[in-house]
Amino acid sequence: MSTVIVSQDELLRYNSLVSKLKNRIAEMGIEAGHTLVYHVKTYGCQLNESDSEKIEGILRDIGLSEASEDQDPDFLILNTCTIRENADVRLFGNLGAYKPMKKQNRNMFIAVCGCMMKQPENVERIKKSFPYVDACFGPSDIHLLPEILDKKLSQRKRVFSVSEEDYLVDDNDMPVERKRKFRALVPIMYGCNNFCTYCVVPYTRGRERSRSSEQILKQLSDLANEGFKEVMLLGQNVNSYGNDKEGEISFAQLLEETAKIPGFSRIRFMTSHPKDISPEVIYTMKKYPNIERHLHLPMQSGSSTVLKRMNRHYDQEQYLKTALLFRKELPDATLTTDIIVGFPGETEEDFQATLDVVEKCRFDSAFTFQYSRRPGTKAASYEDQIPQDVVTERFGRLLALQNDLTFKSNESVVGKTEEILIEGKSATAPDILTGRTNSNRLVNFKIPKGTLYKGKAIDAESPDFDADQFEGLLAMVKILKAKPYSVEGELESFIDE
Numbered sequence: 001m002s003t004v005i006v007s008q009d010e011l012l013r014y015n016s017l018v019s020k021l022k023n024r025i026a027e028m029g030i031e032a033g034h035t036l037v038y039h040v041k042t043y044g045c046q047l048n049e050s051d052s053e054k055i056e057g058i059l060r061d062i063g064l065s066e067a068s069e070d071q072d073p074d075f076l077i078l079n080t081c082t083i084r085e086n087a088d089v090r091l092f093g094n095l096g097a098y099k100p101m102k103k104q105n106r107n108m109f110i111a112v113c114g115c116m117m118k119q120p121e122n123v124e125r126i127k128k129s130f131p132y133v134d135a136c137f138g139p140s141d142i143h144l145l146p147e148i149l150d151k152k153l154s155q156r157k158r159v160f161s162v163s164e165e166d167y168l169v170d171d172n173d174m175p176v177e178r179k180r181k182f183r184a185l186v187p188i189m190y191g192c193n194n195f196c197t198y199c200v201v202p203y204t205r206g207r208e209r210s211r212s213s214e215q216i217l218k219q220l221s222d223l224a225n226e227g228f229k230e231v232m233l234l235g236q237n238v239n240s241y242g243n244d245k246e247g248e249i250s251f252a253q254l255l256e257e258t259a260k261i262p263g264f265s266r267i268r269f270m271t272s273h274p275k276d277i278s279p280e281v282i283y284t285m286k287k288y289p290n291i292e293r294h295l296h297l298p299m300q301s302g303s304s305t306v307l308k309r310m311n312r313h314y315d316q317e318q319y320l321k322t323a324l325l326f327r328k329e330l331p332d333a334t335l336t337t338d339i340i341v342g343f344p345g346e347t348e349e350d351f352q353a354t355l356d357v358v359e360k361c362r363f364d365s366a367f368t369f370q371y372s373r374r375p376g377t378k379a380a381s382y383e384d385q386i387p388q389d390v391v392t393e394r395f396g397r398l399l400a401l402q403n404d405l406t407f408k409s410n411e412s413v414v415g416k417t418e419e420i421l422i423e424g425k426s427a428t429a430p431d432i433l434t435g436r437t438n439s440n441r442l443v444n445f446k447i448p449k450g451t452l453y454k455g456k457a458i459d460a461e462s463p464d465f466d467a468d469q470f471e472g473l474l475a476m477v478k479i480l481k482a483k484p485y486s487v488e489g490e491l492e493s494f495i496d497e
């Protein structure tokens with residue numbers, strides 16, 4: 001594997017292919033008697049979501065529209081994840097469901113991409129057992145999608161094109177179809193060099209490669225000018241940003257430069273590796289209130305022995321030092337984490353150490369996972385795998401402790417009035433809106449009857465009430481009640497209209 005920078009010149013080829021494809025898609029639409037539509041289904045993390053936005057950008061460029069919920073797509077792209085075994089199982093489980101769709105529409109195009117495609121056995125399985133899949137490509141190959149489509153449409157052959165290279169397409173002009181009006185996902189780096197012994201990502205996403213800060217900051221000011229309120233800086237380990245580029249600024253500096261761009265009210269970043277986060281990042285967060293009051297700091301385990309076997313390069317003491325510094329400097333902020341239970345060799349004592357650190361850090365919430373043995377990783381070959389019943393039992397204890405802490409954390413804001421960035425209607429009821437506080441707490445809230453918006457009184461119970469029109473607005477919401485994973489409140493006023 002090697003890093004290959006894709007230059008602007010090479011991207012000119014993209015434009016000529018796009019015009020060719022546009023004509024072809026228009027012809028196909030006439031033959032089919034309708035405008036061709038696409039659907040991109042995304043599994044996995046925010047980096048995959050960001051990749052899907054790029055894929056959608058390309059599909060729109062060639063003249064496709066997004067399929068509505070009750071419409072079968074003509075072009076279907078499945079962007080996969082392979083972080084845990086159940087991710088693979090889900091994809092293969094769902095894939096069968098598309099066979100009848102393809103039978104009905106012989107011209108339908110189905111492609112599978114994303115992290116699963118970097119594991120040759122998955123591509124082989126698709127080749128052999130899913131003949132109605134037309135193409136497979138890797139997570140670093142998105143800019144090659146026009147070529148893949150062109151090959152498929154002109155030669156009518158299946159295309160299996162998963163590159164060995166780790167591409168870095170440092171170009172702000174590639175199309176992106178942003179799925180949320182208020183949130184822009186901005187990868188600052190790709191890949192991962194850390195080889196945590198349980199993790200597939202370094203194999204699926206290749207080596208770390210940072211985009212240039214000049215390009216990132218230009219893109220960010222454009223996004224701020226377009227009116228995005230929230231930006232999410234993405235990378236598997238944002239704190240090692242720039243390490244692969246001589247003379248590049250550090251992540252703390254990039255964060256500071258982002259905070260100085262006028263327009264963003266929420267600057268978020270994911271993910272911070274505890275071995276690389278510098279105190280400067282915490283001080284920068286403190287200095288700029290437009291940086292989210294939230295740090296996601298995956299701990300994985302509280303036991304120094306387990307952490308060593310995971311190849312995490314920090315121990316319990318170092319983790320606690322960072323977590324407690326963050327708590328001291330930003331006492332109103334939230335701290336969240338990821339924890340793996342049942343890593344090979346984990347003893348009851350090791351697990352107790354995890355519970356201990358969870359209590360000391362009082363995480364506001366945590367993603368808890370049962371260890372999943374991933375083919376090709378170092379830990380998959382460890383002989384001391386933990387029996388499932390032990391994992392299940394420990395997982396239950398951790399979950400009970402964390403649920404209690406999450407609920408207490410939610411209770412701590414009851415009675416306060418917080419600034420909320422509205423995300424749209426809630427999953428619970430059509431008259432309830434959902435949004436997040438600046439500390440990333442999920443808030444479901446009502447709008448009291450008669451509240452004024454653009455000079456008109458709102459009635460959330462009326463049948464024409466459209467909660468989505470408020471997406472992206474900031475509002476003050478009084479928190480009234482704590483729930484296990486969210487809080488409930490009532491709108492006091494809109495900040496911007």
Ligand code: SAH
Nearest residue numbers: 198199236271298338339340369370371372
């Ligand atoms: N780059 C991020 C994590 C990305 S993966 C970091 O280092 O923090 C997201 C989470 O999935 C990880 O933090 C880990 O908790 C979990 N995970 C990764 N591989 C796993 C495995 N084999 N089994 C169970 N959980 C896993």
Ligand code: SF4
Nearest residue numbers: 192194195196199201
């Ligand atoms: Fe996986 Fe570790 Fe890289 Fe995170 S830092 S993506 S857990 S190898």
Ligand code: F3S
Nearest residue numbers: 044045081082083115
């Ligand atoms: Fe999954 Fe790949 Fe993300 S394995 S978690 S989609 S980097």
